[in-house]
Amino acid sequence: MTKEELLSKLKIIIVPYVQNQEGLKNLTEDTDFIKDLEINSANLVDVVLDVEDEFDIEIDNDAMEKMLTVKASIEVIENKLASK
């Protein structure tokens, strides 16, 4: 899976939780889920569960804590996919 494919899948997952649609339009690797997209922090756990379902991976608590930006999330997903 290329990084672009991965990014587009991630984007589909986060869309329902985004409260700042402007931030979504300008989505980049540096986009911060809470600051830029105004995703409710309680919903971050739901994003992670949706990511697990989509990519058929399991994300442990340590990895989960890192998933606050698009870039960090992609790194976590890539690592988990590689070790599958």
Next chain:
Amino acid sequence: MGKRRVVITGLGVVSPNGTSVSEFKSAIKNGTSGICHIEELKELNFSCQIAGLPKYRKDYLNNYFTSVQLRGLNASGMEYGVIAGMDAWKNAGLSINDSEIPLWDAGIIFGTGILGVDKFREAIYKVDEGNVRRLGSTTVIQTMASGISAFLGGILGCGNIVTTNSSACSTGTEAILMAYDRIASGNAEIILAGSTSDSGPYVWGGFDAMRILPHKYNDNPTKASRPMSASASGFVPGSGAGALVIESLESANNRGATIYGEILGGSINSGGQRNGGSMTAPNSEAVQYCIKKAIENAEIHANDIDAINGHLTATIKDSAEIQNWCEALGRKGIDFPYINSLKSMVGHCLAASGSIESVATVLQLKENFVFGTINCEDLHPGIATLVSRDRIPNKTINFSPNIIAKASFGFGDVNACVIFKKY
């Protein structure tokens, strides 16, 4: 300083026989039953395989919930309560607060017996499988009792009291009186009051096990709920939500709001599970005392009551309830007020019963009718000796009640009685 006057300015309802106030109004006028066969209950070997269940398409929820709120939503009581609550708010001409400042003078008192049972079941399976990490963020907010008031409070932006009360089958009527007290005493201007009850086998199963539900009407559901009837054989379980916007008269007049009726007062008490009262049976002395105190609190006379909306569940206790009304009011025979039971059409909506029935009661005041109680053609002989037959219409009558008393009684020997007046 005397009590401030308190009125009702908005109604919302999700009932087995109507999921909007207009549908509900024509259903209760026409004696339309919302009781139906539930295949799931049959498959699960329930004795009683019928229930009162509100019916709407799933996509109807898009009008009330955001897509995020709908993800993983598995709490029927939350659906009913949010629909009824938001409908009442809009019906009152109030808008959703989209500013950053909470409405300090507006609150929510929205009761329930238990919330999100299906969600809780989902969670139990995951926890038992050792998979607690997969619960997601929504389990707590859908299964905490106050989930319903929290949801409504957040959607509407309320900044006054936001709470959930719980007193079994008197919950809805209690919520209205709690709202009344808070506004009458000047601690709030507007309160969205109501109650909700989940549907489904996990809520109704415990009652089925107590053998207090009818089991001979599985093929004839609309005839099953028979309050005040000689052939009454137990209450039909129901579900849904009712909501009333309760407001100070001053605030309602300042807004130019439509006023559906006035709340003159009421009373809440308990029989202490003494003197014939128990966890499941009422202490008659306490019931009578509750009604008398409600009349006193409302500053009216027993003879001023034109109609009663009873608790009347269709169990052997209906005769005792009528006897208690007779004693408390000092009225009987032809002198007794009109009396009816909504449960004949929707079943016993448990925690939601008091609020749904109060919506029906207020509609009678506003629209000048007394709805008929269906399925009581064969009036119970114990009731027939107390009250003249024509005081218990089985078809809706054109009559303009000025004052209606509404009472609810619940497990735990708890009672609530509210006095509504035409405005």
